[in-house]
Amino acid sequence: MPAPVSSVICSTYDEAEEAVSRAVDLLGGISSFVQPTMTVLIKPNLLAGAAPERAVTTHPAVISAVARLLTEYGCRVVIGDSPGAGTRYTVSSLRKAYERSGFPPLCAIPGVTLNEDISHTTVASPNGHLVKRFLIISPAVSADAIISLSKPKTHLLTTYTGAVKNLFGIIPGHEKSLFHSRFPDADDFSEMLLDLHGAVIPVLHLMDAVIGMEGNGPLSGNPRQIGLILASRDPHALDLVACRTIGIPPEIVPTLMAARSRGYINSDPEIRGDDPSSLKVLPFRLPDTARPAGLRMKITRKALARLQRSARFLAPYPEVVESRCIGCGACVRICPAEAATLRNRRAEIDLGRCIRCYCCHESCEEKAIQIKEGLFSRLLFGRRQ
Numbered sequence: 001m002p003a004p005v006s007s008v009i010c011s012t013y014d015e016a017e018e019a020v021s022r023a024v025d026l027l028g029g030i031s032s033f034v035q036p037t038m039t040v041l042i043k044p045n046l047l048a049g050a051a052p053e054r055a056v057t058t059h060p061a062v063i064s065a066v067a068r069l070l071t072e073y074g075c076r077v078v079i080g081d082s083p084g085a086g087t088r089y090t091v092s093s094l095r096k097a098y099e100r101s102g103f104p105p106l107c108a109i110p111g112v113t114l115n116e117d118i119s120h121t122t123v124a125s126p127n128g129h130l131v132k133r134f135l136i137i138s139p140a141v142s143a144d145a146i147i148s149l150s151k152p153k154t155h156l157l158t159t160y161t162g163a164v165k166n167l168f169g170i171i172p173g174h175e176k177s178l179f180h181s182r183f184p185d186a187d188d189f190s191e192m193l194l195d196l197h198g199a200v201i202p203v204l205h206l207m208d209a210v211i212g213m214e215g216n217g218p219l220s221g222n223p224r225q226i227g228l229i230l231a232s233r234d235p236h237a238l239d240l241v242a243c244r245t246i247g248i249p250p251e252i253v254p255t256l257m258a259a260r261s262r263g264y265i266n267s268d269p270e271i272r273g274d275d276p277s278s279l280k281v282l283p284f285r286l287p288d289t290a291r292p293a294g295l296r297m298k299i300t301r302k303a304l305a306r307l308q309r310s311a312r313f314l315a316p317y318p319e320v321v322e323s324r325c326i327g328c329g330a331c332v333r334i335c336p337a338e339a340a341t342l343r344n345r346r347a348e349i350d351l352g353r354c355i356r357c358y359c360c361h362e363s364c365e366e367k368a369i370q371i372k373e374g375l376f377s378r379l380l381f382g383r384r385q
């Protein structure tokens with residue numbers, strides 16, 4: 001039986017403090033998760049330094065609400081994450097990401113600091129199916145407890161990112177690229193994410209679902225109002241409720257399918273508080289790489305994935321929009337297959353080497369990488385571009 005999920009309507013970030021407090025109370029209160037003397041790592045989604053209104057990162061108002069709850073209870077709080085999107089894991093890039101995402105005022109809360117420790121530690125995941133050891137950022141290892149603050153967004157590789165995918169940020173810097181390289185397929189990548197949850201286990205997962213992201217997330221999609229704060233001990237139950245709320249069918253989300261096949265989701269979670277369906281959120285626009293459920297020609301997502309694995313060049317592929325490229329090199333730095341290069345200060349992609357992980361799209365602040373339909377998509381689903 002999955003753990004319950006609390007759900008509290010929160011129309012604007014001005015209401016975040018009250019909504020977070022109620023969401024935690026519905027699960028038994030903050031004392032159910034931490035003790036007053038603990039050092040707690042708050043792990044937001046800090047994919048990249050981006051203004052809060054872009055809905056790329058967890059909103060500072062939600063982080064502030066959780067930090068206040070913890071410090072008023074007597075905890076010390078460290079806020080930390082390792083940004084993705086081709087960002088180096090250095091003190092200066094962390095400071096830049098904090099600044100751009102509106103995090104520095106959080107340090108005005110007594111007992112709260114922004115992490116600047118860029119060391120890392122190896123942690124075992126003894127029951128991992130694909131990975132049994134992970135490099136993890138040190139504050140996630142030294143903290144007495146972790147609270148994950150995710151954001152519901154669409155994702156070019158995994159279709160959806162929320163509570164489960166949020167933990168990928170505790171892997172330092174470019175080490176993330178190695179996992180994209182080892183697990184280019186979304187199903188394998190999702191199994192790896194579940195293994196990561198065996199190495200580091202947050203005591204609470206809270207989701208900033210006030211505003212999410214639809215379209216070609218997780219960096220370049222469009223913000224969409226939802227109006228909720230969600231919380232649970234169980235990241236899979238939380239993602240299931242979030243996906244249903246924003247109209248993403250769970251069967252096209254590989255992390256949820258992996259959790260189901262491992263027996264982590266065997267029934268519907270109990271929802272405490274406000275009914276998310278009362279918000280009547282229209283379905284989120286899916287990323288260009290996703291396949292709708294229930295489909296033409298009865299080709300399942302799994303079968304399509306198999307076909308694409310054996311003939312990668314038929315899958316959706318990244319293409320550089322030369323007029324937008326400023327030659328910053330972020331896509332080159334993040335590309336795990338060394339398929340992206342710079343020539344004459346413009347990015348180029350060698351599709352023969354490309355493993356279709358879409359990290360370059362995720363890293364490009366200029367929206368200079370677009371996703372083009374592969375041959376299978378055009379034949380089976382029709383042209384969408």
Ligand code: SF4
Nearest residue numbers: 325326328329331364
């Ligand atoms: S496509 Fe151009 S602008 Fe975008 S990340 Fe690559 S080099 Fe930078």
Ligand code: SF4
Nearest residue numbers: 335354355357358360
């Ligand atoms: S060029 Fe291909 S392999 Fe490299 S980051 Fe982009 S999608 Fe991934």
